[in-house]
Amino acid sequence: MSSSLSLPPLECGNFVNESLSLNKPLFRQRLGRPRAKTHTAFSDTQRLLSPPCHVNRSRERNGRNRALSISGSTGTVLQRKEEVTMPANASLSLSLSNLNGDVLSEIASYVHGRDALSLALTARHLCDFTLHRVAVMLVCRTRSDLVCLHQHLLAGEPKRAVYLRSLTILGSTFMERPWQEDPNWIFPKNTYEYSNASLLGDILQAAPNLTHIMLEHSAPLFHHDPRIRTALASMTRLVRLELCHMDSNALPLFQELRSRPRVLHLSPIKVDSPVEVHRLLSAIQDILESLSSITELHALDLDMKNVPSHPDFSGSQTSLPQIRQLSVHWWHPHLDVATVFPNLEAFDQHISSIQLARPPERPLRRLSVTELHTFDATRHPVHLLHLRRYPRELRSFRRTVYETSPVGIALHCFIDTPTWLKYWRQLARAAPRLRFMDVHCHTWERRHEPGWANNFVQTLRGYSLVCIRIVAPQPPTSDSLDAPWHEEDIQTFAELPDRIMQVMPSLRYIAWAAKRRAPGGHPDDYAWYEDAYDCAPAEYTWYRIERGGSDGARVLKGLSPSQGERVRRFLLDSDLEAITNIDEHLRL
Numbered sequence: 017m018s019s020s021l022s023l024p025p026l027e028c029g030n031f032v033n034e035s036l037s038l039n040k041p042l043f044r045q046r047l048g049r050p051r052a053k054t055h056t057a058f059s060d061t062q063r064l065l066s067p068p069c070h071v072n073r074s075r076e077r078n079g080r081n082r083a084l085s086i087s088g089s090t091g092t093v094l095q096r097k098e099e100v101t102m103p104a105n106a107s108l109s110l111s112l113s114n115l116n117g118d119v120l121s122e123i124a125s126y127v128h129g130r131d132a133l134s135l136a137l138t139a140r141h142l143c144d145f146t147l148h149r150v151a152v153m154l155v156c157r158t159r160s161d162l163v164c165l166h167q168h169l170l171a172g173e174p175k176r177a178v179y180l181r182s183l184t185i186l187g188s189t190f191m192e193r194p195w196q197e198d199p200n201w202i203f204p205k206n207t208y209e210y211s212n213a214s215l216l217g218d219i220l221q222a223a224p225n226l227t228h229i230m231l232e233h234s235a236p237l238f239h240h241d242p243r244i245r246t247a248l249a250s251m252t253r254l255v256r257l258e259l260c261h262m263d264s265n266a267l268p269l270f271q272e273l274r275s276r277p278r279v280l281h282l283s284p285i286k287v288d289s290p291v292e293v294h295r296l297l298s299a300i301q302d303i304l305e306s307l308s309s310i311t312e313l314h315a316l317d318l319d320m321k322n323v324p325s326h327p328d329f330s331g332s333q334t335s336l337p338q339i340r341q342l343s344v345h346w347w348h349p350h351l352d353v354a355t356v357f358p359n360l361e362a363f364d365q366h367i368s369s370i371q372l373a374r375p376p377e378r379p380l381r382r383l384s385v386t387e388l389h390t391f392d393a394t395r396h397p398v399h400l401l402h403l404r405r406y407p408r409e410l411r412s413f414r415r416t417v418y419e420t421s422p423v424g425i426a427l428h429c430f431i432d433t434p435t436w437l438k439y440w441r442q443l444a445r446a447a448p449r450l451r452f453m454d455v456h457c458h459t460w461e462r463r464h465e466p467g468w469a470n471n472f473v474q475t476l477r478g479y480s481l482v483c484i485r486i487v488a489p490q491p492p493t494s495d496s497l498d499a500p501w502h503e504e505d506i507q508t509f510a511e512l513p514d515r516i517m518q519v520m521p522s523l524r525y526i527a528w529a530a531k532r533r534a535p536g537g538h539p540d541d542y543a544w545y546e547d548a549y550d551c552a553p554a555e556y557t558w559y560r561i562e563r564g565g566s567d568g569a570r571v572l573k574g575l576s577p578s579q580g581e582r583v584r585r586f587l588l589d590s591d592l593e594a595i596t597n598i599d600e601h602l603r604l
Contacts, residue, residue, distance in 0.1 A: 321346035
């Protein structure tokens with residue numbers, strides 16, 4: 017009897033974006049925050065993606081019905097009962113490589129980087145489908161990297177560049193360091209030389225399937241090899257486009273762009289003369305106008321810090337209603353946010369001490385700011401307020417919270433000073449809608465009085481939170497300059513989830529994590545994660561608060577990380593009423 021087995025749909029998890037470094041694994045750092053390791057090398061030895069499958073056969077009493085299950089370390093992936101007539105002593109050999117080619121090709125299309133290398137190492141037959149996907153996300157940092165990439169990607173038939181999906185070209189690729197060869201060299205310390213721009217042009221012409229490209233020093237690269245701009249304009253699959261150090265010569269790229277990107281980053285080159293400023297501002301205005309036809313574009317990152325204002329420039333403001341997320345790295349008087357971006361939902365302002373400018377009738381889902389000092393007469397309610405660093409002026413901080421009236425807040429703060437404890441008590445009154453909070457705690461004092469940790473916990477009385485996530489500081493180490501904590505304060509942090517549950521009756525979920533030290537640093541040097549709006553530098557331990565026992569007392573029940581992530585996504589995506597009644601709307 018013939019029968020066909022149908023596998024269930026492939027379930028893809030959140031794959032880690034892997035890139036390829038041609039010399040050694042590297043770590044990217046930004047503002048002191050260590051990045052996750054995202055680069056692989058050809059010489060890395062990988063373990064197998066999964067252990068060999070095991071086949072279990074069991075015969076029922078009638079001798080004919082047999083259950084077949086194929087299982088691995090991730091659990092059973094296929095189960096069915098069928099009629100079989102094979103002898104009991106017959107051998108059955110199953111392998112992933114037994115699947116036909118189109119199925120293997122479909123499976124391989126979901127993996128890249130380390131996952132692709134691991135899958136290729138499971139069987140020789142799988143190499144044909146997965147090995148070329150190891151180098152689909154590349155980061156180029158040096159001149160030698162570019163030469164190696166050129167040799168690797170343009171080899172073979174078809175060229176390996178056709179499999180490339182993400183390419184990042186950093187400015188250091190074209191950096192000259194004359195001081196390394198000439199001890200008398202004084203200034204400038206580093207210079208740039210773009211004779212190898214043609215290598216990049218060759219790569220881009222052979223890589224039509226790119227979905228993401230980040231190009232630093234784009235203006236001189238466009239000048240030295242016009243093929244680079246032409247190749248970018250001809251691509252049809254770009255989803256994310258990042259151009260840094262661009263000038264007015266980038267305008268033809270956007271006028272001829274065939275792709276429909278969803279995310280765009282623009283960073284103009286530094287200009288000084290009034291003529292260059294006027295030309296660049298006109299080009300940026302024309303670029304924004306050309307973007308109006310790309311309805312798929314929803315996120316724009318605009319860095320105008322290198323462009324001074326021009327008193328004689330007055331241009332029309334083209335509306336971009338499709339933009340939902342805007343990141344501004346410098347406030348520019350010629351950019352009217354309210355007019356150009358009427359449907360804004362998420363606004364990241366990397367600027368200090370400026371006025372919040374946006375349509376007052378449309379509340380934001382997320383506002384990420386360094387610090388706000390001034391407001392107009394109208395309040396600006398937001399769903400999530402993220403303060404990128406700890407407030408330096410607490411009165412301004414309280415006013416910011418009052419004017420935005422957030423449902424959730426993510427911030428850095430000190431928890432051991434009387435001034436901060438005072439504002440912790442006032443924060444609940446300043447934000448009556450506050451329902452969830454991400455707190456990254458720091459300590460200021462070198463020597464603490466006993467009980468300071470419990471004083472912080474007591475300031476949380478009066479809050480109506482349903483969820484709080486806390487990154488708590490660690491006690492000083494033996495070689496620290498700070499005085500050791502008292503035993504009762506150490507015990508308070510050890511029992512922090514239970515202590516907070518007792519002072520906050522409305523609380524339903526709590527997550528706790530210890531602050532991680534900066535890797536390779538002094539024991540007192542902690543990594544500074546001020547740029548992560550969800551304040552999640554460490555692995556959280558999640559708890560749900562339930563009624564338990566015969567007396568109905570509130571108890572903590574542990575949650576898995578995936579359940580905790582569901583809670584976090586619910587808080588970010590739901591409205592105030594659903595969050596307030598979270599037990600009725602969220603089932604774990």
